[in-house]
Amino acid sequence: xxxxxxxxxxxDIEAAQVRIAPLVRRTPVLTxxxxxxASGGRLYFKCENLQAIGAFKARGASNAVFQxxxxxxxxxxxxxxxxxxxxxxxxxxxxxxxPAYVVMPEGVARPKAAQVExxxxxxxxxxxxxxxREAAAAAVIAETGARLVHPYDDLAVMAGQGTAALELIxxxxxxxxxxxxxxxxxxxSGVSTAVKAKLPAARVIGAEPAGADDAARSFAAGRLIPLQxxxxxADGLRGSLSPATFAHIxxxxxxxxxxxxxxxxxxxxxxxxxxxxxxxxSAAVPYAAxxxxxxxxxxxxxxxxxxxxxxxxxxxxxxxxxP
Amino acid sequence: xxxxxxxxxxxDIEAAQVRIAPLVRRTPVLTxxxxxxASGGRLYFKCENLQAIGAFKARGASNAVFQxxxxxxxxxxxxxxxxxxxxxxxxxxxxxxxPAYVVMPEGVARPKAAQVExxxxxxxxxxxxxxxREAAAAAVIAETGARLVHPYDDLAVMAGQGTAALELIxxxxxxxxxxxxxxxxxxxSGVSTAVKAKLPAARVIGAEPAGADDAARSFAAGRLIPLQxxxxxADGLRGSLSPATFAHIxxxxxxxxxxxxxxxxxxxxxxxxxxxxxxxxSAAVPYAAxxxxxxxxxxxxxxxxxxxxxxxxxxxxxxxxxP
Numbered sequence: 001x002x003x004x005x006x007x008x009x010x011x012d013i014e015a016a017q018v019r020i021a022p023l024v025r026r027t028p029v030l031t032x033x034x035x036x037x038a039s040g041g042r043l044y045f046k047c048e049n050l051q052a053i054g055a056f057k058a059r060g061a062s063n064a065v066f067q068x069x070x071x072x073x074x075x076x077x078x079x080x081x082x083x084x085x086x087x088x089x090x091x092x093x094x095x096x097x098x099p100a101y102v103v104m105p106e107g108v109a110r111p112k113a114a115q116v117e118x119x120x121x122x123x124x125x126x127x128x129x130x131x132x133r134e135a136a137a138a139a140v141i142a143e144t145g146a147r148l149v150h151p152y153d154d155l156a157v158m159a160g161q162g163t164a165a166l167e168l169i170x171x172x173x174x175x176x177x178x179x180x181x182x183x184x185x186x187x188x189s190g191v192s193t194a195v196k197a198k199l200p201a202a203r204v205i206g207a208e209p210a211g212a213d214d215a216a217r218s219f220a221a222g223r224l225i226p227l228q229x230x231x232x233x234a235d236g237l238r239g240s241l242s243p244a245t246f247a248h249i250x251x252x253x254x255x256x257x258x259x260x261x262x263x264x265x266x267x268x269x270x271x272x273x274x275x276x277x278x279x280x281x282s283a284a285v286p287y288a289a290x291x292x293x294x295x296x297x298x299x300x301x302x303x304x305x306x307x308x309x310x311x312x313x314x315x316x317x318x319x320x321x322x323p
Numbered sequence: 324x325x326x327x328x329x330x331x332x333x334x335d336i337e338a339a340q341v342r343i344a345p346l347v348r349r350t351p352v353l354t355x356x357x358x359x360x361a362s363g364g365r366l367y368f369k370c371e372n373l374q375a376i377g378a379f380k381a382r383g384a385s386n387a388v389f390q391x392x393x394x395x396x397x398x399x400x401x402x403x404x405x406x407x408x409x410x411x412x413x414x415x416x417x418x419x420x421x422p423a424y425v426v427m428p429e430g431v432a433r434p435k436a437a438q439v440e441x442x443x444x445x446x447x448x449x450x451x452x453x454x455x456r457e458a459a460a461a462a463v464i465a466e467t468g469a470r471l472v473h474p475y476d477d478l479a480v481m482a483g484q485g486t487a488a489l490e491l492i493x494x495x496x497x498x499x500x501x502x503x504x505x506x507x508x509x510x511x512s513g514v515s516t517a518v519k520a521k522l523p524a525a526r527v528i529g530a531e532p533a534g535a536d537d538a539a540r541s542f543a544a545g546r547l548i549p550l551q552x553x554x555x556x557a558d559g560l561r562g563s564l565s566p567a568t569f570a571h572i573x574x575x576x577x578x579x580x581x582x583x584x585x586x587x588x589x590x591x592x593x594x595x596x597x598x599x600x601x602x603x604x605s606a607a608v609p610y611a612a613x614x615x616x617x618x619x620x621x622x623x624x625x626x627x628x629x630x631x632x633x634x635x636x637x638x639x640x641x642x643x644x645x646p
Contacts, residue, residue: 028351030373034441049599050353118357269636276372276632278599309599313592319642 002153002244007251010197012155013162013190016063020160023062023095027051027164029171032274039290041297044172045271046164049279049309053087053115055236056164056307057151060186061088063160064149065096073098075145080126080133082108083236084308085151090121101146103136105129109312152186153242162190168303169198176300179286181307182206182215182256183237185245191305192252203254205295207286209234210258215241219249219256233317234264236282236308257295263288265317271306281317283307325476325567330574333520335478336485336513343385343483346418350374350487352494355597362613364620367495368594369487372602372632376410376438378559379487379630380474383509384411386483387472388419396421398468403449403456405431406559407631408474413444424469426459428452432635475509476565485513491626492521499623502609504630505529505538505579506560508568514628515575526577528618530609532557533581538564542572542579556587556640559605559631580618586611588640594629604640606630 027047035043048056065077076099079089086102093100100121104113105128116123126136141148150157164187165178178195180188192204208215209232217225224246230238241249249256259267264281267288271279283306290297315322350370358366371379388400399422402412409425416423423444427436428451439446449459464471473480487510488501501518503511515527531538532555540548547569553561564572572579582590587604590611594602606629613620638645 028373050351054599272601272636276377276601278595278601313595313639313641316636316639316642318636319639 001242002155004243004247006155006244007248008155008159008162008190008193010194012159013166013194016059016156016159017163017166019066020059020062020163023052023066023092024058025051026167029168030275034274035270039297041300041302044168044175044301044303045275046168046303046305047277048164049277049283049306053084053091054308054310055084055088056161056187056305057084057088058091059163060157060160060190061085061149062092062095064154064156065089065092067156068147072147075147076100077149078137078140078144078146079103079149079151080137081151083112084310086121087112087115087119089149090116090119094120099144099146101140101144103133103140105133111312112310152184152189152239152245158186158189158245158248160190161187162194164305165191165194166198168305169195172301172303174301175199175202175303177203177205177297178303179205179207179289180305181234181237181282181285182208183282184239185215185241185249187305187307188253189245189248192248196252204252206249206253206256207289208256208258209237209264209285210260212237213258215249216256216258218246219253232264233261234282234285236280237285257289259285259288259292259294263292267291269318277306278309278311279306280308280311283309324565325478327566327570329478329567330571331478331482331485331513331516333517335482336489336517339382339386339479339482340486340489342389343382343486346375346385346389346415347381348374349490352491353598357597358593362620364623364625367491367498367624367626368598369491369626369628370600371487372600372606372629376407376414377631377633378407378411379484379510379628380407380411381414382486383480383483383513384408384472385415385418387477387479388412388415390479391470395470398470399423400472401460401463401467401469402426402472402474403460404474406435407633409435409444410438410442412472413439413442417443422467422469424463424467426456426463428456434635435633475507475562475568481509481512481568481571483513484510485517487628488514488517489521491628492518495624495626497624498522498525498626500526500528500620501626502528502530502612503628504557504560504605504608505531506605507562508538508564508572510628510630511576512568512571515571519575527575529572529576529579530612531579531581532560532587532608533583535560536581538572539579539581541569542576556584557605557608559603560608580612582608582611582615582617586615590614592641600629601632601634602629603631603634606632
């Protein structure tokens with residue numbers, strides 16, 4: 001686990017931007033008159049659902065995999081993830097031509113495992129607990145000599161995620177506020193570092209499901225309070241902050257707000273309708289905070305990272321009979 | 324009705340591009356490794372679902388409305404449309420600051436009427452037949468002095484739609500093949516004119532639902548065969564060619580292929596999954612032709628216009644119980 005007194009800088013993020021440019025997409029920034037009228041602000045959506053592998057995670061994993069020396073990379077990379085980060089590591093490793101090992105819980109949604117396989121990674125299944133995942137990853141690493149690429153507790157991953165904010169600012173211009181969802185905190189660590197360096201007057205606010213509110217509790221308490229039980233449709237946000245991401249949040253984030261489950265579903269659907277984009281529930285969480293009145297964006301220029309678009313189209317939450 | 328011996332040129336489309344630049348979005352061109360592997364080609368999707376009002380129709384309507392003189396425009400514009408063209412005319416008229424009158428059939432989907440209203444147009448409802456629509460539009464025009472902006476039988480509309488192809492070629496580079504859906508033929512008239520001028524070796528192929536195959540029949544017969552009964556989920560493609568659009572198709576289109584209804588639904592879902600875009604059934608028709616093996620794109624660079632993204636999220640065709 002990373003210590004809580006080492007921070008990434010704008011220079012790290014700018015170096016990541018150069019390093020990963022051949023690997024990631026320059027995703028568009030979209031606006032919507034309907035959403036602007038509804039919110040009273042001017043909203044700029046950074047479309048990381050259109051990123052390679054359908055999520056911003058391609059940025060951090062690519063930066064982590066490509067900053068390794070040839071000697072470090074030779075035996076491959078490993079991670080444990082039930083979601084987008086596993087695909088991202090597989091994607092980056094394939095681009096570098098090295099093996100990838102991904103530990104996934106038994107019972108993971110079949111499309112997610114299929115994408116990791118398609119990208120050429122070797123999957124190891126384990127029991128669906130954090131302890132089992134970490135043990136399985138440790139065993140894979142002991143066997144193969146692969147390097148761990150943690151989903152967020154990794155400075156190169158955080159710096160890679162921050163490149164989304166550099167692009168957002170380049171395309172949208174000056175912003176008063178930038179919002180991201182918060183899971184393990186890698187995205188907001190990178191984004192807040194970039195925003196505070198480029199736009200010192202802008203606020204950075206994280207949004208989190210009330211059912212997985214470790215970041216909000218930790219932020220309010222001033223000390224890291226681990227997540228106990230995550231209960232949210234936003235499956236990308238069930239991670240728990242690390243000491244390092246919490247330190248970045250304390251340094252660069254102005255507030256963490258929480259949202260209800262119905263607001264996440266309502267926001268998701270409103271964004272599909274207005275933007276014509278498939279986004280996953282996690283990506284709807286910042287706009288859910290606006291919908292629910294958790295912050296007032298009237299008259300403000302607001303950047304929002306739409307974190308990903310990997311959704312099971314057979315289980316849309318507004319369709320009767322789905323959870 | 325326009326005569327069948329007057330054609331638009333590349334110069335008309337280039338003039339349209341300049342004229343409408345402040346009004347329309349430069350939509351992105353997306354690619355997908357998954358779809359490339361499935362098709363054997365290299366597919367470039369021009370995302371007109373992300374266009375203003377959610378469809379390419381904003382291009383043609385904007386060009387038609389803004390090429391009017393002030394005197395011509397002063398009394399407003401009128402059209403009859405149950406779909407995206409009505410919104411497009413309302414959008415362009417609002418930008419010009421003139422009235423818009425839109426005739427819609429009773430029973431039109433509520434979100435479509437709501438969008439036209441939101442854009443400030445006056446709606447006149449009529450019985451759901453072509454004859455009733457044309458009579459209602461004529462009455463509105465007689466009353467107001469508004470200019471008719473036809474959905475496709477209008478050279479300025481065709482030229483405006485062709486701007487999507489200019490941007491596609493600018494972003495994707497040389498292409499072997501460009502595909503569009505075919506309804507009334509306005510889009511493919513503009514696109515084929517642009518493609519044949521810019522890339523003389525490229526083929527242009529239209530795709531049409533088998534349940535609304537007037538373009539395919541007319542193309543095969545060499546004479547205009549009007550559509551009798553449209554039976555397709557692709558509600559944007561229920562229009563019937565005009566003599567002018569048919570003449571453009573005969574001049575610039577290499578083939579028209581037809582697709583089944585199940586292939587449209589399968590293609591729509593595959594595009595949502597792979598591209599993370601909300602597209603309407605009409606927009607899926609060209610890819611449905613590839614899925615169904617109606618043409619072979621192996622080894623080819625293929626541009627596909629994703630025509631629009633206006634879908635009722637409560638009526639997704641792959642959800643049990645929906646039509």
